[in-house]
Amino acid sequence: MSARTLLAILSALGALALWQALFMLNSDSLVIAGPVDVARWLTANAGLVGRAARTTVLAALWGFVWGNLAAILMAAFVVVLPRTERFMSFAALVIFCLPLVATGPILRVLFGAGAGPQITLAALAVYFTTYLTLVVGLRAVPQAWSDLARLYGRGPLTELFVIRARASVPYLLAGLQIAAPAAVLGAMVGEFTGAERGLGVLTLRAMRSLDVVATWGIASVAAAVSMLAYLAIGALSRLRGQGPPVLILSAGTQAARVPVWERAAMAVGVTIALLLVWQIAMDAFALSRFFAKRPGDVWAYLAEPAARRTLLTALWETLIWTVPGYVAGLMLGAGLAAVVTLLPGARALVLPLSVTLRSVPIITTAPLLVLALGRGATGTISIVAVMIFFPAFVACLHGLTQTPGQVRDVFASYGAGRLRLLVSAQIPAMLPAFFASARMAVPAALLAVTTTEWLATGRGIGTLMALTASTSDYNMLWSAVVVVALVAVTAYLLVEAAERWVLSRYAAEQVR
């Protein structure tokens, strides 16, 4: 224990030293401030920052509660009624894809002044990742247990509460850990829709005032809050103790194939249902057609060849950055998880950095990345990777610990090393979590690319959407939203196909 504590302290000092070194390398550039200046600024402005942090954290907390509650209900629903999964997953995916440019004005008009939009955006930032992680967890049940419940004549509800709920706890905790920094970020970004106070407001102010020390001071507070939440949830999972040993869940079986026509019919049905939800939701709140476009408006707009051409050109520019960014982010997340598993000492160095990158708005970190890596391919892909790797990292980290005890015992009795265990036992055990994170990274990568385009490259669909602010061209905005959603759904389906293929061999309980 004392050795571990020492290691943690050393790593924390290492992180601080890394920060200081980065600062000294870039001290003239006005994009980074050092830890000493930041600490001094925080002491001098403790009252201001404290009040702002309270506002933001409160909004983040409510968003965290509502978003995760929604995710838990959705996941439970889907596991009890597997036929609803298609609709639920795609609705969740499409709503997660909605960019702030489109949702900001709507939320502000619906909620008026106050914390409503901040809480909603924090909730929206967390529900999708928790939902996906939890569905995997609720399915991570040994076949024999479900069979036993059925033998006793119990229905899916008993199975849910008695068997699945318990099996899902480690996955739920992973989901909550991913959610904590996302909620803080969501609340901060929510303040961009017009808030009186909060960390997001202070960030904007500091950046425009060229006040680098304040910018990094606020970022450190946001990161510290997220880190505390992350660690607290981590402690919760340790409190649970080791729990029952993780078992081999299922022998591989060949998944039943769904006929093509049935899949096609389902796709059409889900699309129509989503369009109806869109139309009805906007009508129900009597949102003005000026900024809340309906499916019909988008259809009519896209009938013009000029509009279609603009949109498709921008889409192409976006996609050529998204794919490498997506792969890089995913590999970075999984790779870091493997490194941390092999070298537990690296955890204290990797973790603060990861949580910081996830909880601080990209407008704070992007200038540093752009300065270091440029606005070309390297810079853009790096920013995207940085924005999306965190969920993959956390999910894989938890997935790696889900290695069945029997398998570990076999490796131990043969005296296999850590690397051998990682490659042959832990990585296969991690696959369900990895694919869940690969699915959640799809919309995240698209959001990351569009943000990067707006901040650094000035191309693609992100720039097209940002133009709305000055042109009020909400037709173009909503058409772009539809196109981005379609791309997300397609990519999601592709990832899912790969997942089915792999998991039918390694984790058949996940494949329905």
Place this chain on the structure above:
Amino acid sequence: MTSLIPLTRRRLLGVGAATIGLGAVGLRPAVAQNAEVALQLSWLHSVQFAGSYIAQQQGYWENEGLKVSLNTGGPNAPVEPPVVAGTALMGISAADYASAAVAQGAPFRIVAVAMKRNPFAIASLPANPVQRPADLVGKRIGMAVANTPVLRALCALNDVDIAGIEIVPTQYDAAPLVNGQVDCLLCWATDLPVAMAIQGIDSTTMLMADYGYAVHSQAYIVTEDSIANRRAEIVGLLRGEVQGWEDYNADTAAAAALTVAMFPDAGLDLATQEEQARRLRPLMFPYGDETRFGWFTDDSVAANIETLALLDRGANADLWDRSLLEEAYAG
């Protein structure tokens, strides 16, 4: 029989409500006089809206029978949707944004103009200055790509070939200029240059309004429907604004101090606010017959229409309606 209990309870509640209602009647007049209206600001609280804060604090709107809430703006808080939706009676937009929104079907009118001279400027460092539009050739300019039409209009007005300028997409931040990623920035003369000055960095500012770029900024927009149905409230709102901004014009330092005092959580710096207030003044109160707050002449409208055409915004004089401001001044 069970129905008796809820019935009694409901009646009791009814009586209670009636009593409270009676009490409220006595209080009513004082409250009812003040119609509640909202003004949608275009950005976070700052001295840029100090005239409104003065009107609030001095009770100028109260005198007009109005209770005004000032709704904050932000980077993802466009002004036009809440005004169209009616959550705000009036919004602070600009002639280019408003004409674009009109083209998209929003029924807006500009009823007053706070910044008669557009605040857009090219900021550069004295060692490599941009003092006139021709200096832009061969330079790297940092700006939001969304503002490309603005640069194009400036070039067209001054016979500069835009192809000779390298546009670098940047965040709205002076850092890229200071650390040499770009040679100049497209920004407001009243924010990033002030930030640099406060940090002790000298900069050169070329105001685009000095080179023919005529676009009314910080313009007050309302819907045609509001003009028809809520005219008195709009006039009252404008009258309070006029009084507040006259006070601002008389003492910008006091306006800055009030701004900082009213919003302790906004992270405002007094020196920055004072300097911004000082630089905003000549844009809002240029000399000549336009010096009355909010006023715009037919000539300036004509000049705006010309510049807007260069921005690919077809606007005509119907976008502007001065009659409400005239009523406000008629008092």
